[in-house]
Amino acid sequence: MGGMVRRWHFNPYHQRIDESLEKDPGEVRADTEWPAWHVFRQPKRGEAHVLVGMVHAPDAETALLLAKEQYARREDCVNLWVVRTDQVHATSYEDADMFEFVSDRTYRLTRGFPVGEKLKKIKAGDPYAERLETLEEIEKEHAGKKIPQEASGDGSD
Amino acid sequence: MTAPTDPALREALASYLLALADDELIIGHRLSEWTGLGPIIEEDIACSSMAQDELGHSLTYHRLRKSLGVEEDPDTLNFTRPPEQFLNALLCELPRGDYGFTLVRQTLYDLAEFTRLEAHAESSSWEELAEASRKLMQEEKYHLAHGEAMTRRLATATDESRRRIRDAFHELFPYALGLFEPLPQEELLVQAGIKPGEKELMDRFLDRLDGFLEGTDLEVPAIRSLEGGWEPKVRPVFGGRKGEHTEHLAKLLGAMQMLVREHPGAQW
Numbered sequence: 001m002g003g004m005v006r007r008w009h010f011n012p013y014h015q016r017i018d019e020s021l022e023k024d025p026g027e028v029r030a031d032t033e034w035p036a037w038h039v040f041r042q043p044k045r046g047e048a049h050v051l052v053g054m055v056h057a058p059d060a061e062t063a064l065l066l067a068k069e070q071y072a073r074r075e076d077c078v079n080l081w082v083v084r085t086d087q088v089h090a091t092s093y094e095d096a097d098m099f100e101f102v103s104d105r106t107y108r109l110t111r112g113f114p115v116g117e118k119l120k121k122i123k124a125g126d127p128y129a130e131r132l133e134t135l136e137e138i139e140k141e142h143a144g145k146k147i148p149q150e151a152s153g154d155g156s157d
Numbered sequence: 158m159t160a161p162t163d164p165a166l167r168e169a170l171a172s173y174l175l176a177l178a179d180d181e182l183i184i185g186h187r188l189s190e191w192t193g194l195g196p197i198i199e200e201d202i203a204c205s206s207m208a209q210d211e212l213g214h215s216l217t218y219h220r221l222r223k224s225l226g227v228e229e230d231p232d233t234l235n236f237t238r239p240p241e242q243f244l245n246a247l248l249c250e251l252p253r254g255d256y257g258f259t260l261v262r263q264t265l266y267d268l269a270e271f272t273r274l275e276a277h278a279e280s281s282s283w284e285e286l287a288e289a290s291r292k293l294m295q296e297e298k299y300h301l302a303h304g305e306a307m308t309r310r311l312a313t314a315t316d317e318s319r320r321r322i323r324d325a326f327h328e329l330f331p332y333a334l335g336l337f338e339p340l341p342q343e344e345l346l347v348q349a350g351i352k353p354g355e356k357e358l359m360d361r362f363l364d365r366l367d368g369f370l371e372g373t374d375l376e377v378p379a380i381r382s383l384e385g386g387w388e389p390k391v392r393p394v395f396g397g398r399k400g401e402h403t404e405h406l407a408k409l410l411g412a413m414q415m416l417v418r419e420h421p422g423a424q425w
Contacts, residue, residue: 013193055199061306062306065203066200069207070202
């Protein structure tokens with residue numbers, strides 16, 4: 001690039017790119033590249049951290065700072081995780097067949113319990129539907145009632 | 158207190174706010190010149206993002222001027238004023254240099270800005286300025302964290318990085334002191350309790366810088382005076398607050414204002 005004739009561009013970006021290319025980059029070595037980190041962003045407290053991309057950084061503190069600028073500029077964020085890519089352990093795509101079903105595995109599913117049927121009846125207002133109660137509903141039903149005393153052994157009750 | 162009503166005080170305050178707005182505008186512009194050319198893409202994006210933050214701060218100061226009753230439109234001001242009407246400190250208009258130069262310049266600027274914002278937030282008698290300063294401090298905290306992390310690492314890494322940081326620091330320090338050049342109506346602002354004096358702000362800035370440089374082989378080029386303040390060993394570079402600028406500002410404005418000057422009144 002040293003012998004390049006200086007061109008004039010209207011666009012200052014193009015101008016500055018030319019100027020940068022004219023400078024000698026020096027020796028470029030693979031071992032001078034920084035490690036890569038996966039970035040996870042949490043939009044709101046209580047929600048899951050979501051993978052949003054990667055940054056290159058020399059260490060965790062810088063990775064967090066750079067990830068803030070790159071991934072939390074515009075979207076909601078209350079928390080960021082960074083994990084070095086070599087700390088992520090993954091299965092191989094060659095072994096993806098281990099997740100396939102080769103036989104009928106319906107016995108692993110919970111289809112034997114007709115919960116859906118009961119829910120439909122309750123929603124339809126069927127008074128004879130067997131009630132499914134949550135713990136909260138049971139507590140509400142019995143709120144304020146005294147717990148019945150157990151009969152004492154000596155017959156005084 | 159609500160906005161001051163005394164006309165002389167209002168004018169002094171309007172000038173002060175314009176000087177701070179110009180600081181932010183010009184340094185934001187210089188930071189944005191790295192867009193597309195940063196050494197690594199993450200730093201490129203960080204510079205661009207911080208540039209936008211600085212422009213947002215500039216707008217905040219213009220809004221404060223508006224609430225004082227100043228009717229000047231920020232766009233008209235920024236795109237039509239000649240260099241001698243800009244009140245920014247010379248530190249902001251220096252060309253971007255190499256990446257170490259930008260980093261040291263930005264870190265010195267952010268340390269000084271944080272010192273000033275803290276003083277406004279803690280003790281300004283004008284509540285709106287104190288409130289706005291508190292909000293800006295939130296963003297500045299992260300500029301400082303970024304500058305500190307990168308500068309500290311480069312200042313202690315290889316021989317070359319140490320040399321570049323040291324050279325940049327010694328070149329930029331006198332200009333950083335120029336951020337504390339008092340405006341002509343400084344006394345009015347200090348007496349009204351709007352801000353502390355520039356000398357006091359400079360002392361606080363140098364305290365902060367002293368702490369920041371611990372662990373590097375750099376030192377503040379100043380001596381502690383008997384009263385607890387600092388006496389710089391180098392002469393500060395003043396002139397910006399009086400509109401006396403280097404040729405760099407004219408070049409910067411030539412690029413920034415070119416389109417508006419050639420097509421005045423154009424709608425985007």
